[in-house]
Amino acid sequence: MGDSPPKRWVRCLAGAALVLAAGSAAQAHHSFAIFDTQHPLELRGTVQEFKFTSPHSFIILEVKAPDGSIVIWKLEGASPSILARDGWSSQSLKSGDEVVLTVDPLRSGAPGGAWIGQRVNFRDGRPVVCCVSDAF
16 A cells, blocks of 8 residues: 555655755855955954854944944854854853954945954953864
8 A cells, every 4th residue: 555656756756856955055055155255354343242043153243433333243153063162152252242353244245244263352352262263
């Protein structure tokens, strides 16, 4: 009372299509081509929020523009598992912390980019965590 050969064939093709689609989505997720790694920017600002979430962490940073207005930068970082290996935790940054960090900005020019743990310091020069690697 099993499936007929045509039904098994259709199920097999459907399963293969799902596996291929999932693989393509995962590959697309890990592309960092949207970031300009050739022109890093140094930002000084105040942490609005630190999201230690999968698949990537985020720093929401308030940066004072030259005209005095506040610009919100959304900065993507490594996964919590990678950051944890380097000493980061969900408590490493808190709302109100003043930081200086170097980011690879978005190619679009929008206020966003990618941050790497070793390039994040408190405003007084202390690293947020000690001795991190460049794992992103």
